[in-house]
Amino acid sequence: MQLIVNIIVLAAIYALIACGYVLIYRVSRVMNLAHGELTMLGAYLLFTTASLFVGHPVTAIAAAVILSLVVGILVYVLLMRKMTGEMVLAAILATVALGILLRGLIVLFWSAAQQHPLQALRFSNPPIELVGGARISTCAALMVLMTILVYGALFAFLRFGRWGVRMRAAGQNPLLAAQRGVNLHSIYALAWGLSTLTGSIAGMLIALDSGLDQTMVIIGLKAFSPALVGGLDSLVGALVGSLIVAGAEVLAIHYVDPLLSDVVPFLVLIAMLIVRPWGLFGTREELDRV
C-alpha cells in the first residue's frame, strides 16, 4: 500500500515537471534542458517571497507563482527568441547554457545551503493516515491534487481556450499559423511562461515537502524521461510516462538497490528509445524533422 502511494506521489512530481518539457516541445520543438534549473528557481522564488511577506502565506505563494510566469516569459524574450530558426543543437545548447547560468546565479543569491521554505511560510506538514496503514505527507497529497488540477486546466485550455487553440496550431504548422494571423512570438513566450509556471509549482511543492537545495536539478532532469517515454508532444503521454517511470523507480529502490534511483529513469528512457523512439503517444513523423 505504501509502495502504491509512493509511486503515485513520485508520478505526480514527474508529471508536473514533465508537462513543462511537453508544452515547450509541442509548441516550439525545442528541448529545454534548463527546465530543472527553472523548477529550482521557482522554489527559491517562493523562499524569497515567503521571507518578504511574513505572515501572509497566500500573498507569498501568489507572488512567487506570478514571478515564475514572468521569468519564463523573460527567458523566451531575452534568449530563446534569438535562437528561433537556428540549428536544433544550438537551441538545445542555449538552454544548457541558461541552466548553468541560472545554477550559478542561484548559488550567488541564495547560497548553496539547504533552505526550508516550509518554516519560512510557517506551515506545518503533518502526515495523513490513509486506508491500509499507508502514510502521505500533506504536501505530497497537495502535490497529487495540484497535478490533477494543472493537467485538467491544461487540457481545457488547449482544447477550448482561444490561446490554447493558437498554441496547438503553432505547434502543428508554424508557417501556416503565422499566416493565419497567429503571433508566434507571443505564443512561444506564453508556452515558456506556462512551462516555467508548472515547473515552479512542482519545485515549490517539492521544496515544501523536503527542503530546498541544488539536488532539485537532478529531479528536473530525471523528469525528462517520462516526457519522452510518453511522447514529447503529448500531455496524456507525460502522465502515463510519469506513472511508468515512477513505478519502475520506486520498485527498483524497494526491491533492488536504493542507489539505482538516479539511473532507472534513464534506463527506461534508453529502452523506450530503442523500441519506440517517438514515445507511447507521440507522433511518429517527429523523427524526420531534424
Next chain:
Amino acid sequence: MSRQPRASGYFRTDYAEDLALLGTRLERVSASLFIIALLAFPLVASPFQLDLACQVFLASVGSLSLMLLTGYAGQISLGHAGLMAAGAFTVGILFRETNAPFWISLPAAALVGGVLGIVFGLPSLRLRGLYLAVSTLALHFVVVYLGGEYETRRGFSTGIVIDPPKLGGVPITDGRAWYFILLIAAAATLLLCLNLLRARTGRAWRAIRTHETVAEALGIGIAGYKLLAFVLSSAITAVAGALFAYYRGFVSVEAFSLFLTIQYVAMVIIGGMGSLLGALLGAAFVTVFPYIIEAGLLALPGAQRYAGVLFAVNYAAFGLVMILFLMLEPLGLVGIWHRVQNYLLLWPFKQRPVTGGRR
C-alpha cells in the same frame, strides 16, 4: 581543406599539393615556429603554467574527438563525460585489480571506449538530432552509475588512487615529463584527425552531416561510417579519460559530472563548429577561463569575501559566455580568426569580390 581565400600566386597544380598539410612557405615557417615555442615553453614556465598547459592538452584530445563526431560527422553527443569516465575507470580498475602497467591499460581504455562507442552509436542509426542527444545523455548517467557502483562495492567510496605510470622503471611525476607526454598525445590526436578528415572517411562524414539521404544515394554506407565516427571518437575520448586519470593520479565519479560534458560541448561551440583549429582554441579557452575569472575576482577589493562563491561565479560566467557565443558569434573563435585573416588578406579592400563564383 581550407576554404579561406589565399594570397595570390598560390595555385595547386597536383593532388599531392592539395593533400599537403602545409602548402606555403609561410605556413611551414609559422608551424615550425609554433612547434619550437611549444618545445621551449617548459624551460621558462612556472609549475602552475605547466599544469595549465597540461590541462589544455588533455582538453584538446577530448575536444578534438568530440569535434570529429559533432563538428564533422554531425552526430550530437551529450555523453562525452561518460566516455571519459569509462576510460578513467578502466585505468583505475585495471590498476587496482591487476596492477596493470600503462601500456596495457591505455589500449584497454581505448578498447572499452570503442565498444562503448558502438553502444552509444547504435541509437544514432535510428535516431537523429534531439533524440540522439537524449540517448547519449542517458548513457552518460548509466556509465557514471556503474563507476560509482564499483567505487562503493569495492570500498573506494572517495575515489581510486593510481600510482604514476612507470617508464623504464622510473615513475613519471615530473611536470615537464607530463608536459611532453600530453603534448605528444594531443599532437598525435591532431594528426590522426587531420589524416582522417582529408581522406575518404572525412569526406564521407561531411557528406553525412550535410545531407544523409544524398550521402546514401552517393553510395556511402551511412551505418558503417556513423558507427566508425562514434567508435573512433569514443576510443580517443576514453584514452583522454585514461590520461586524465594518470595525470591526476586519482579517479572519482565526481570528476565526470554532466558539467564536464557541457564544458566539452562548449569547447566545440566556442571554438567553432567544423574546424579542428576551433577544437584547439575552444579547449584552451574553456580550460583557462575559470582561472581568468578567479584572478579577476581576487583582484577585486575585499577578495576574501568572494572566495566562497567562486565556483558559482564560474558557473554563471561560463553560462553567460556560452550564451553570448551562441547568440552573437555562432562560428566561434575560428569565425573571429577567419575574419581577421580576411581583413589582412584583402587589405586595402573591405569585401571579397562578389563575382567569380568562388567562395
